[in-house]
Amino acid sequence: MSNEATLFLRQFLSNPRDISSVVPSSRWLARGMAEGLGPNTGRVVEFGPGTGRITHAILEAGVAPADLTLFEMNGEFVRHLQDRFRGVTIHHGPAQAAPNLLPPGVAHVISGLPLLSFPGPLRQEILRTAFSILAPGGSFVQFTYADRPALDEAELRRLGLRSELGRKVWANIPPARIYRLYQA
Incomplete structure (x- = not known):
């Protein structure tokens, strides 16, 4: 087992609700999450990068390290x-701190947070946070x-958002579906 997988499993066992999977995202899911990003994307923020599988795919797509900011709650993952x-900016804290630490105008927020395991009000707060820093059209x-x-x-309507169905990534444990949310 790789060091990354061992770290991830150890963190899952100590706090399964916050981690929500026994293994990190697959490279195929990570590439799907980074799809469409490149050297001219502008600023990108990642919520819940964990061990950095999606972070790696974002950088591999061509986003400059100086244009990438991460928000991670888990101290072991931060280290x-x-x-x-x-060269990547890493904040040890919640996604909700982003508006206090970043100017608006972010091109994309990429989230590895297990939002479906969070209570509804927390999910909505995280989405409000993301859209408060996103540029129009982000x-x-x-x-x-x-x-x-x-x-x-109903929650999407209440927040003035629309969801776009992305592809299903079968080569992930468990299989995952990607969604993109935009201002309605």
């Missing part, structure tokens, strides 16, 4: 990310292990 990704990219977005239709 791992700091060792692994030089997207919030999320995956779920269910075949539905992290917010139901």
